[in-house]
Amino acid sequence: FKMVCGGGLAIMPREAITVREFVSLDEYLKVSEAVIRIFNAADMLRKNRAMARIKVLIDRIGVDRFLEMVDDELAQPWAQRDFSPERLLFLDNEEERAPARRDSYAQPGDDAEAFTQFVASNVKAQKQQGFSTVQVKITRGDLTPAQFHGIADLMREYCGGNARTTVQQNMVLRWVRDESLYEVYSRLVALDLAESGAETVRDVVSCPGTDSCKLGITSSMGLNRAIQERVTDLALDDPQVSKLHIKMSGCPNSCGQHHLGNIGFHGAAMKVDGHQLPAYHAFIGGGYEEGNGKVRIGTQLKLRLPAKRTPDAVQRWLELYQQGRENGEEFNAFFDRIGKEPFEEAVRDLTIPGDFSDDNREMFIDWTKFELYVLERGEGECAV
Structure with missing residues (x-):
């Protein structure tokens, strides 16, 4: 090692x-x-x-x-x-429990196109010939009890009981026979867990934030939902953009690993006319490379974004990259070449929240919340 x-x-x-x-x-x-x-x-x-x-x-x-x-x-x-x-050591022989091959398997029908998209983004061949891993994209890392039970049934029937969780808040089903991929996909459709796009720009990661954490400053789960909806609405088919990672944390402690996203955010607060509003610090150019252990910590921009304008900032940065990159240039390489100033200038107007008024009241309410924002924090175990 x-x-x-x-x-x-x-x-x-x-x-x-x-x-x-x-x-x-x-x-x-x-x-x-x-x-x-x-x-x-x-x-x-x-x-x-x-x-x-x-x-x-x-x-x-x-x-x-x-x-x-x-x-x-x-x-x-x-x-x-x-x-x-x-x-x-506990040496678990997973291959010994791998499912045996059956005589016949279900085949795609009218859903063949959706299945093909799912395979392209969520399925990878294992080293063991004839088997694949299936990554289940779990939006915001949330599963219902029924979905948990459904995944457990899938694991028993198609994976020899083998699965793993990932830092992208997804689950990976292992030892899935190639012949049974469509059956697994169909079962995931029934569980509402067959969304394609695992580990793409649409696979946004966040910590629980103020939904459940005493240290949370902002509703990072709410921002996750808003950014994921925005990126999905943009219908991006750009392969260079598709491979980006967006991560956010509800406070600086980085449980959402915002430093390691190509675009990352951590929760903060702003004050206007004596009223607080939720906001985010932004980081650009973070990342990690699978298999070699290399990580890259994102660069913090000199600005704070009101929470309700953060999806707009993401859209502008993606457009900045698409319009200004050189042929085949990766996002982080583009950031290294042009520096952070163009990223800051692209969203400068978004950093001004406006006055506290009835017309601008939404700016002072966090994502998925209904009352005016007030910063409240408790004690916790997180550290620097």
Whole structure:
């Protein structure tokens, strides 16, 4: 394994440092314990619970000193015992439970076009020949009890009981036989879970925000709905735009991983004429690459957007990219080339909320809410 530590988001986003370029299976628990022991002994971090993070320790003492401390720990007597993980491992043979092939399967009919679109965006071939994974796009990460039970039935019948959740708030059904893809799709249609576009610009991610979190500043779930509806209404068939990720959090703590979206937002508040209104800070150019562990933290723009105007900002930034990119230029590369100023100028007029009045009352009410916005926060465990 390659071992890294000290990464994190929130108000101090940091990319993890490399502790070891390669650690064998028999050694990774030992190196992990060394890092934990160093962190546990860092009394300087105990003065403020919000600062009790490995990334803070690395910031204070430096990467080189931290790596020296890891080497010193590994030379201690505790590190000389056997750290082989074999006795701790639970090896689940998923392939053994994979469904057997049947004699016949249902085939597409009038829904063939919709099924083809679903396969193109939500289905990927597994390494094991004859099997695929099916990604179920779960809007805003919300499932009803009936949908949960329906997915469980699908897992038992078509996946050998295997599924995974994803950072995109979706579910991936594994070990689906290629011949049964249409049957799985049909069952998802019945559950209202057969929407195509998994991991595309329409697959918007958010934390619960003020819907359920004491630390929430804004209704990030409500903004998620508004942006997803706007992007869907735009009917974008641009493959370069389609691959973008939009993420948002209801506060700076980044549970929605807004730093890692090509376009990201975190909740804030504004005040006009003594009245508060929900707003968002914006980040551009974040991202991550599957398979190689590379991440890129988005750049914060120098502006705040009223919550009700944030979907307009997303639309303008997508148009800015479409109109100004060079041939084949990715969104983040486009941002690197032109800088953040054009993105700021494209939405400058949207940052002015207007006066508090009956005609402008909606600006002072958060998405999916019905009363005037008031910032209320409680205590929580989130930190920097």
